Amino acid sequence: MEKVLKMEESIYEWVNRYPEVIDIMVELGFCDIVKPGMLQTAGRFMTLSKGIKLKKMDIDTVKLTFQHYGFKVLE
Template identity: 65%
Template sequence: MERYVQMKESIYDLAGRHPEAIEIMVELGFRDIAKPGMLQTAGRFMTLEKGIRLKKKDAEEVKDAFRQRGFQIME
């Protein structure tokens, strides 16, 4: 199965395909997404790209973390 992350895809859709993506995001400091109900609400419109800007994270660091776990990054 091909594993990929689309930067403009909703976190909700990403987690639906790859539940382990939430664990990766929490490790990177996106802790809010693990709170009850957040994935079903904010996760439906929040993208990884928007989350990086909102949390002022280094985009390359986030992409590298996903790559290290076997994901391809789709811009």
């Protein structure tokens, strides 16, 4: 079964459904997600699209990384 993530869902929602998302996010450079309390605060309103813009990342690279781990990212 394919794991689907929507770009406009919060990171908090993703992690509640798929805890392994944390490791993928750290691998991509979103290291703040593991700071104590960060997921419960900023993670509730932060989306992947906001994070990509904030970190000036390439969206295709991010999508490919998630695909590598069996996720499909929908815009």
